[in-house]
Amino acid sequence: TDPALIRNFCIIAHIDHGKSTLADRMLQLTGVVEQRQMRAQYLDRMDIERERGITIKSQAVRLPWAPVRGEDGAVGRTHILNLIDTPGHVDFTYEVSRSLAACEGAILLVDAAQGIEAQTLANLYLALENDLTIIPVLNKIDLPAAQPEKYAAELAHIIGCDAADVLKVSAKTGQGVEELLDECVRQIPAPVGNPDGPARAMIFDSVYDSYRGVVTYVRVVDGQLSKRERIAMMSTKASHELLEIGVISPEPKAADGLGVGEVGYLITGVKDVRQSKVGDTITSASKGAVEPLGGYKDPKPMVFSGLYPIDGSDYPLLRDALDKLLLNDAALVYEPETSAALGFGFRVGFLGLLHLEIIRERLEREFNLDLIATAPNVVYRVVMEDGTEHVVTNPSEFPEGKIAEVHEPMVRATVLTPNDFVGAVMELCQSRRGNMQGMDYLSEDRVELRYTLPLAEIVFDFFDALKSKTRGYASLDYEPTGEQSAALVKVDVLLHGEKVDAFSAIVHKDKAYHYGVQMASKLRELIPRQQFEVPIQAAIGARVIARETVRAIRKDVLAKCYGGDISRKRKLLEKQKEGKKRMKMVGRVEVPQEAFIAALSTD
Numbered sequence: 001t002d003p004a005l006i007r008n009f010c011i012i013a014h015i016d017h018g019k020s021t022l023a024d025r026m027l028q029l030t031g032v033v034e035q036r037q038m039r040a041q042y043l044d045r046m047d048i049e050r051e052r053g054i055t056i057k058s059q060a061v062r063l064p065w066a067p068v069r070g071e072d073g074a075v076g077r078t079h080i081l082n083l084i085d086t087p088g089h090v091d092f093t094y095e096v097s098r099s100l101a102a103c104e105g106a107i108l109l110v111d112a113a114q115g116i117e118a119q120t121l122a123n124l125y126l127a128l129e130n131d132l133t134i135i136p137v138l139n140k141i142d143l144p145a146a147q148p149e150k151y152a153a154e155l156a157h158i159i160g161c162d163a164a165d166v167l168k169v170s171a172k173t174g175q176g177v178e179e180l181l182d183e184c185v186r187q188i189p190a191p192v193g194n195p196d197g198p199a200r201a202m203i204f205d206s207v208y209d210s211y212r213g214v215v216t217y218v219r220v221v222d223g224q225l226s227k228r229e230r231i232a233m234m235s236t237k238a239s240h241e242l243l244e245i246g247v248i249s250p251e252p253k254a255a256d257g258l259g260v261g262e263v264g265y266l267i268t269g270v271k272d273v274r275q276s277k278v279g280d281t282i283t284s285a286s287k288g289a290v291e292p293l294g295g296y297k298d299p300k301p302m303v304f305s306g307l308y309p310i311d312g313s314d315y316p317l318l319r320d321a322l323d324k325l326l327l328n329d330a331a332l333v334y335e336p337e338t339s340a341a342l343g344f345g346f347r348v349g350f351l352g353l354l355h356l357e358i359i360r361e362r363l364e365r366e367f368n369l370d371l372i373a374t375a376p377n378v379v380y381r382v383v384m385e386d387g388t389e390h391v392v393t394n395p396s397e398f399p400e401g402k403i404a405e406v407h408e409p410m411v412r413a414t415v416l417t418p419n420d421f422v423g424a425v426m427e428l429c430q431s432r433r434g435n436m437q438g439m440d441y442l443s444e445d446r447v448e449l450r451y452t453l454p455l456a457e458i459v460f461d462f463f464d465a466l467k468s469k470t471r472g473y474a475s476l477d478y479e480p481t482g483e484q485s486a487a488l489v490k491v492d493v494l495l496h497g498e499k500v501d502a503f504s505a506i507v508h509k510d511k512a513y514h515y516g517v518q519m520a521s522k523l524r525e526l527i528p529r530q531q532f533e534v535p536i537q538a539a540i541g542a543r544v545i546a547r548e549t550v551r552a553i554r555k556d557v558l559a560k561c562y563g564g565d566i567s568r569k570r571k572l573l574e575k576q577k578e579g580k581k582r583m584k585m586v587g588r589v590e591v592p593q594e595a596f597i598a599a600l601s602t603d
């Protein structure tokens with residue numbers, strides 16, 4: 001295809017603002033899916049099929065479109081629109097940035113009854129950083145609650161255009177979607193590249209398929225990739241044969257090759273997504289390019305948590321499950337870890353909290369594992385007075401001795417909130433050691449607040465606190481922005497004089513006391529009485545900052561059932577046995593699993 005006829009774009013939208021529905025209308029209007037085959041959320045359903053191992057994910061669909069209106073020569077000429085899908089969540093900022101880098105334009109799709117959300121705003125900023133042409137669009141104008149004029153003004157204010165330039169569509173009825181396709185052709189620049197240079201293609205997604213191995217999605221920048229040639233990954237220098245290359249429209253169709261500006265998929269027989277990394281540059285194995293395309297980064301885990309099987313004999317299952325997940329997730333890292341309290345498990349690194357939750361849920365649902373996860377923590381860099389340095393991913397391994405400085409990761413956070421809650425949001429950010437960077441009225445009643453905050457303060461329960469202080473109206477997005485030194489200390493929790501490693505935490509010194517008191521009293525409620533008294537202490541080094549006691553029991557439970565009712569007695573015994581199974585011994589103290597789970601939950 002002549003690059004002049006190609007337009008590569010994505011849709012930036014908050015969840016539920018209508019991205020899938022708009023994609024449906026586009027598939028229909030461009031004739032890619034016939035009327036009678038059309039079902040709602042066509043591309044999403046293809047993804048579900050893919051999860052069952054049947055089709056290739058519709059990560060980028062090719063839509064032929066001949067503009068209907070306009071005064072230039074484009075009218076009536078068939079163009080190729082490539083719609084590239086972007087992951088929506090903050091944890092995957094890097095993946096989002098690579099999808100955006102594969103595009104020249106972005107449709108900014110906003111629900112006309114809701115207005116823009118923080119996450120959308122963050123992705124918009126990323127798109128602007130990648131120099132994309134933004135087409136602002138309000139969706140759902142068919143809704144009685146739509147306020148297109150109000151939100152058009154808001155969008156115009158944010159991107160600095162005229163409110164009249166904001167397109168208004170209904171993805172549901174199709175109103176305005178044809179005009180939108182025409183505008184994509186008119187406004188989005190055609191890709192530019194050197195057709196005669198050595199091949200360079202950027203990987204913007206890479207997915208493991210149990211039948212075909214890894215399917216890699218690419219955008220060709222220069223030159224040409226042809227089937228059967230040998231290609232090389234520039235970050236690893238590894239070379240592979242191109243077994244298949246093609247485009248998706250909406251089913252995968254093999255092709256002879258892909259040229260400048262084209263978007264499609266390729267298969268090499270690679271079995272593991274880490275050999276085909278998002279952001280990497282693909283070139284020809286012989287006479288390949290020397291300079292990779294810019295922007296490649298190794299995924300860097302930001303949040304760590306210990307994962308332990310509740311039933312210790314599940315440990316090998318957990319290891320196999322993690323190995324399997326790794327095939328499809330280049331960002332996941334883990335290593336074995338032993339905890340005195342929790343037994344054998346793994347220290348697992350994630351991109352963020354959502355990533356953590358996704359992995360945990362997949363382990364529990366797909367692999368049938370019952371897990372305990374320790375409270376998520378960030379990565380600390382500890383500099384000792386003698387100049388040595390430690391990178392701490394597990395709080396219980398925080399070094400003892402003379403510490404000069406502790407550095408913690410910081411984020412740049414954006415909060416969007418209705419005017420009424422500005423005070424509450426500021427108070428919350430302040431209490432989480434935030435530093436205000438700026439504030440902007442998007443419209444009369446909606447405000448954007450920008451803060452830098454320690455990531456550690458966000459991974460705990462910031463989002464829940466934000467939602468409850470703003471009755472659910474505020475939205476949040478954040479991205480990493482380096483590190484900062486802070487007065488951080490390690491708080492240990494001791495049961496009957498023994499440190500419980502799973503409860504060690506790194507906290508700001510001003511919050512250490514509160515943390516210690518809270519943990520001690522929580523544990524006192526959760527730990528059942530034993531035959532002896534159990535002191536619970538929180539300590540910084542040797543200094544005890546909080547203390548509680550679980551008093552000893554006096555009578556055997558069975559004493560309650562005076563002789564007589566044998567079946568009742570048996571029941572009680574069984575119940576006790578059942579309970580015992582889920583106990584962990586910490587030193588001499590029996591602690592029920594539930595106590596760990598409850599104590600490790602963040603509220």
Ligand code: GDP
Binds near residue numbers: 141143172
């Ligand atoms: P996504 O999460 O951005 O992919 O959003 P969906 O396309 O799944 O849409 C979310 C909900 O909004 C669905 O119930 C859609 O039917 C509905 N929806 C999408 N576009 C429109 C529209 O133009 N008008 C109306 N009334 N509803 C819409």
Ligand code: MG
Binds near residue numbers: 044
């Ligand atoms: Mg969707």
